[in-house]
Amino acid sequence: MPCSTNMHKKITFFLLSLISMTAIAQQITVLDADSGSPISNVALFNKTKSKTVITNFDGKTSLLIFDDNERIYFRHINYGEYQTTKQNLLRKGNRLYLVQKAEQLDEVVLSVSKWQQQRKDIPQKIANIDAQSIAFTNPQTSADLLQNSGKVFVQKSQLGGGSPMIRGFATNRVLLSVDGVRMNNAIFRGGNIQNVISIDPFTVKSTEVIFGPGSVIYGSDAIGGVMNFYTKAPRFSYTDSLTFSGNVNYRFSSANTENTAHLDFNLGHQTWASHTSVSYNNFGDLTMGSNGRESYLRQNIVRRINGQDELVNNENPEKQLPSGYDQINLMQKFKYQPNKTYTYDLGLYYSETSDFSRYDRLIRPNSTGDGLRSAEWFYGPQKWFMGNLQITKEGRNKFYDGVRLTTAYQFFEESRNERAFQDPIRYRTKENVNALSVNLDFENKKIGNLRLYYGAEYIFNKVNSVGSQLNIETQSKQPQASRYPDGATWQTFAGYLNSEYKIKPNFTLLSGLRYSQVWVDAQFEDTFFQFPFEEADIITGALTGSIGFSWFPRKNLQVTLNGSTGFRAPNIDDVGKIFDSEPGSVVVPNADLEPEYAYNVDFGIQKNFGDKVVIKAATYYTYLVDALVRRDFLFNGQSEIQYNGELSNVQAIQNAARAYVYGLEFGMEAFLNENWSFSGNMTLTEGVEEDDNGTDSPARHVAPLFADAHIIWKNRKFKTDLFLNYNGQLAFEELALSERSKNFIYASDENGNPFSPSWYTLNFRSQYTISNTWTASLNLENFTDQRYRTYSSGIVAPGINLILGLGYKF
Incomplete structure (x- = not known):
């Protein structure tokens, strides 16, 4: 009798362990495609909505109630809807990345103070170009990325170029910034410049364009506007294992027989x-x-x-x-x-x-x-x-709630070659x-309704x-x-x-x-x-x-x-x-x-x-x-x-x-x-x-x-x-x-x-x-x-x- 009882306990323990392991194996994590942070309150349901689960605070939920080939729909108010099968999710390592809707990305800006602020509180005009828009317009260069927005005029002296004009100013009177680092250097000229093409559009998460002077934050050159590329x-991962994606x-492109390849x-x-x-x-x-002025034709070449x-x-x-x-x-x-x-x-x-x-x-x-x-x-x-290199510290302090140290080294090389x-x-x-x-930036948001x-x-x-x-x-x-x-x-x-x-x-x-x-x-x-x-x-x-x-x-x-x-x-x-x-x-x-x-x-x-x-x-x-x-x-x-x-x-x-x-x-x-x-x-x-x-x-x-x-x-x-x-x-x-x-x-x-x-x-x-x-x-x-x-x-x-x-x- 005791042997039978022990055997029953072992079988029960084995079955409970198996069920637990199965549940863990079928647990997925839903993450933000940009930041990689977990998304809570994502609804998962089948076509008839007879089966529904919700992700928790850590972005996790179980797929046990769904069949292997059953189509699962993912819906969140701030993200684009997504659908797939449980089999595909498990094959991809139990992780799913959702992309924010453009209107949600547009609600927060970084450019005005270098910290997150609500767009509705900003008096300056700001244009936001998000990664989804960039992928849709498929620009050849970051100059084209700006031009495609319809809000920035771009001049080109040659194919390898693009000089943005903002509110009647250009070149060294507008400022370029990449991930918080000023790109304008000591030889930015009054004539048209091409440095913006050095920024790869495939790497850009978002671009914020400030219209009008931005010298309080960005100093010299920010007269006509500021173009921030993030x-x-x-x-x-947010899991115990290493993730790969x-x-x-x-x-x-046919007009210039472009061939472009990208991997990230x-x-x-x-x-x-x-x-x-x-x-x-x-x-x-x-x-x-083919339809236009003959004077534009390239009739003769050397x-x-x-x-x-x-x-x-x-x-x-x-x-x-x-x-x-x-x-x-x-x-x-x-x-x-x-x-x-x-x-x-x-x-x-x-x-x-x-x-x-x-x-x-x-x-x-x-x-x-x-x-x-x-x-x-x-x-x-x-x-x-x-x-x-950026070091960011979050947490309450006597003088700040956030501090960021940004140090950068840049090297530019260019040459001009001409022969009559x-x-x-x-x-x-x-x-x-x-x-x-070197930039040292502080955020202080604990003085009542005042943020510094x-x-x-x-x-x-x-x-x-x-x-x-x-x-x-x-x-x-x-x-x-x-x-x-x-x-x-x-x-x-x-x-x-x-x-x-x-x-x-x-x-x-x-x-x-x-x-x-x-x-x-x-x-x-x-x-x-x-x-x-x-x-x-x-x-x-x-x-x-x-x-x-x-x-x-x-x-x-x-x-x-x-x-x-x-x-x-x-x-x-x-x-x-x-x-x-x-x-x-x-x-x-x-x-x-x-x-x-x-x-x-x-x-x-x-x-x-x-x-x-x-x-x-x-x-x-x-x-x-x-x-x-x-x-x-x-x-x-x-x-x-x-x-x-x-x-x-x-x-x-x-x-x-x-x-x-x-x-x-x-x-x-x-x-x-x-x-x-x-x-x-x-x-x-x-x-x-x-x-x-x-x-x-x-x-x-x-x-x-x-x-x-x-x-x-x-x-x-x-x-x-x-x-x-x-x-x-x-x-x-x-x-x-x-x-x-x-x-x-x-x-x-x-x-x-x-x-x-x-x-x-x-x-x-x-x-x-x-x-x-x-x-x-x-x-x-x-x-x-x-x-x-x-x-x-x-x-x-x-x-x-x-x-x-x-x-x-x-």
Whole structure:
């Protein structure tokens, strides 16, 4: 009898253990696809809803009640619906990642204070571009990512480029930031810049664009706006085992025979995680549209034949030769969280292009108008590396609730290579910048309804620059003047305080102050030129501030008003540029510069009509004083000098102007039913520069009116977007003086003067979710094959463009 009892206990224990193990084996964890954190209150149910379970606080629940091949639906108010079978879930390691709905991602912003804030409390206009939108638009570069938003205008001098314009400002008057680290460096110039293409769109989790000055948080350069790119973070496991997941993507574009491949994968443990990303792009020569102005055609090209430059006919004038290039982007991120107090983030980023031609310089006619000026004009490889270490501490302290230390090192390399037609000498300048930055940011949210954000920043840039000339026939190489004074340094130290005070539940006041001190040091050598000075030693400072409110007089109506100031301190490009050729002109150094300062006010209103229609409008006015502009200058008493064999007009960067920029921005969303929706944006900007002599002229970076309109249809698996892009005309009188001299990139009006014509394109995008692992996309851009040039761009835009994409998630 005792033996029988013991045997019964053993069998019972075995059965209970088996049931327990089976239950554990069929337990799954539902996680956020972005952060990897568990999601509670996710409902799991079958088709008839006869079986239902809910995830707990740790995102866990059991699948025991479901059959192996039974379809299970996952639903949460903040996430997109998902469906799969229990068999598939168990095969994938009992984990499921859900993607947040775009409207939920849009509720929180990071850019204004560097800490999470509710979007509804922010008085500045902010555009958020989330990972889902990026995947749907499938941009080739991050410049295209911004342009696809419909809220940022992008200029392109060549295929390998993209210079964003925000509210009439561009280049070194707008600021780029990657994962909280400033990308602008000491040689960001007033001319168009291409650094944004170093950011891989496949790695971007979200992009937040601040419209208007952001100098309180970001310091110098943040006059027109700030573009913050936040890359994807490593995800923890939240289980005892190591998890592995990732994505593979391929894309083809017909207009430039693009072939792009991407791979990323995530390794996750309970306390550490790793995210690895690799992308490779091969872009061929870009083909323009068939319907448009003949003056845009590439009729002639330069070929080197039997040791001589010859001008030959382009067999296909719609193909823009040469414009193609290659690019590789790498990213490696690690996250370590030993406890709930400390988090350590390490990010390593690398981007490198091949040589790529500056197309607008290759189509410049010579002085007689019967040929081309340049046989070669190309940028050398554009390289960017960043190492970024962030240490975040959460928890109550006497002075803060959160503190973050961000240290970063960046390396930039670029070069310019040019050779005149039938000239054997190729001139080359090569620059690299070593940039160090340290940011210490605090968040204090325990003073009643008042939140404080404060911190300090130090940045150091060192510029190395060399010049050379190569005889391509004899291969003999000689030194020549560098573009910048070699060894020049630019550094800044700043402190800031930002506050958010919720006066009432429907009224929030934000204000902030920042003081920045800037040091510029450049030594000029007289090896090649006799300069009227030996060094530029500038020490200057700037106090900036902002104050604004967000008010909801009614639940469905928001009113915002914001006043702010911004500044840009002279950098090495402004102070020390040693002879940079422009058509018929040459730019020389100027050691006597001061910061430019901007005063801005903007007003916004947003109205929600029964969650069916949302209308947003904003208007602004910016006044820029002591503007740093390129104007005629005397070098050693001369207004013209010989440079690279050509008599050129002398110019320099000077505090010689004021600027007035104002505009209107309008957006609308309409949700017709659960499948159909409409969205549209329109931006109108006007701007005038006034010289010290009282002469007015249109501002250079004021874009023409641009707008888009989208008709969207989607269900759970399929999404389509039929849309129109439109740009207005800029007449000759509306072109900046510097643009009027570039008649080779513009159309001619009835008087023979250059102008920028209006244009439109019709486009179609679609994305189909084949399964939980496979996604396919098909886009047809500019399907009426228009031939057009966006304002100030050297290269003609793509003609009809078929884009095919395929993605696999594992």
